Amino acid sequence: xxxxxxxxxxxxxxxxxxxxxxxxxxxxxxxxxxxxxxxxxxxxxxxxxxxxxxxxxxxxxxxxxxxxxxxxxxxxxxxxxxxxxxxxxxxxxxxxxxxxxxxxxxxxxxxxxxxxxxxxxxxxxxxxxxxxxxxxxxxxxxxxxxxxxxxxxxxxxxxxxxxxxxxxxxxxxxxxxxxxxxxxxxxxxxxxxxxxxxxxxxx
Numbered sequence: 534x535x536x537x538x539x540x541x542x543x544x545x546x547x548x549x550x551x552x553x554x555x556x557x558x559x560x561x562x563x564x565x566x567x568x569x570x571x572x573x574x575x576x577x578x579x580x581x582x583x584x585x586x587x588x589x590x591x592x593x594x595x596x597x598x599x600x601x602x603x604x605x606x607x608x609x610x611x612x613x614x615x616x617x618x619x620x621x622x623x624x625x626x627x628x629x630x631x632x633x634x635x636x637x638x639x640x641x642x643x644x645x646x647x648x649x650x651x652x653x654x655x656x657x658x659x660x661x662x663x664x665x666x667x668x669x670x671x672x673x674x675x676x677x678x679x680x681x682x683x684x685x686x687x688x689x690x691x692x693x694x695x696x697x698x699x700x701x702x703x704x705x706x707x708x709x710x711x712x713x714x715x716x717x718x719x720x721x722x723x724x725x726x727x728x729x730x731x732x733x734x735x736x
Contacts, residue, residue, distance in 0.1 A: 548596040549575055550725065551605075551617075553588050560585060562615070573605055573617040582610040593617065596725075632657040633727045635681070641667050642676040651677055652702060656727070658720045660709055661691065664702035669693050674710065681727070682719040689716060 551560040560580025564573065573593060585591070585607050593603040605617035632655040639651045641663075649667035656662075661677070669675060671693050679687040690710045697704040709720070 548578075549573070549593045549603075550596070551575075551580065551585070551591040551593055553591060559588065559591065560615075562613075565614070571619055572608070573603065573619055575615050575617065577613045577615060582613065582615050585610070585615060590620075591617065594725075632660075632662075633724055635727050637680055639678045639680055639686075641665055641678075643667060643669055644673070644675060654704070656681075656720075656724060658717060658724055660694070660707050662704065662706045664699070664704050666702055667705075668703070669696070669705075671696055677707075679720070679723065681723040683722055683726075684719055687716060687719055 547564045549562060549564055550558065551562075553559050560575070560577055560582075562575030562577040562580070565576055575593075589607055591605050591607070593605045595602065604620040606620055607615065608618050609616045635653055635656050637653050639653070640648045641651045642648045649665050651667075652664045654662040654664065656679070661679070663677075667675075673693050674690060675693070676688055677691055679689060689712070691707040692710050693705055693707050695706040709716075712720075
């Protein structure tokens with residue numbers, strides 16, 4: 534009681550999603566201000582406070598893409614308000630590397646021309662893993678289509694980081710390159726939508 538500012542108003546930018554060490558959705562809540570700035574208080578809109586205590590450590594990902602992700606430790610709860618100790622600022626790198634399992638079929642376009650099928654494995658704001666009969670080399674740049682965004686299919690440039698040759702389709706781990714702000718925003722929304730959808734299905 535008395536730890537929150539009375540003048541505080543809810544904003545979409547004040548929401549944080551809590552993910553466990555496997556990047557699985559665990560809870561979502563509205564941030565509340567605290568006097569010392571060393572504790573993150575969330576008023577949960579989704580998730581069970583009792584379950585959070587058994588997990589302990591979380592990645593707190595802000596809905597506002599301009600704010601850094603946080604590493605937090607559960608320290609207590611009261612009704613639907615949870616208290617989380619700030620451990621360290623995870624920065625934009627953590628946001629970009631949150632990978633969520635997702636399956637979709639699409640296409641990849643090598644610089645040499647033509648196209649090949651793409652079967653996704655996982656997706657993050659910073660890259661994608663997929664299988665494809667495409668033959669490319671580490672460091673090669675190519676275009677691919679992400680069909681999951683709210684604005685429709687998104688055509689992005691990517692760079693191959695790792696390749697595992699496989700008769701059933703080579704496995705590629707890639708990072709996105711030359712993203713503009715609008716593209717990163719759409720990717721972020723898509724990744725969160727996948728997380729929320731998995732939560733709704735009991736994942």
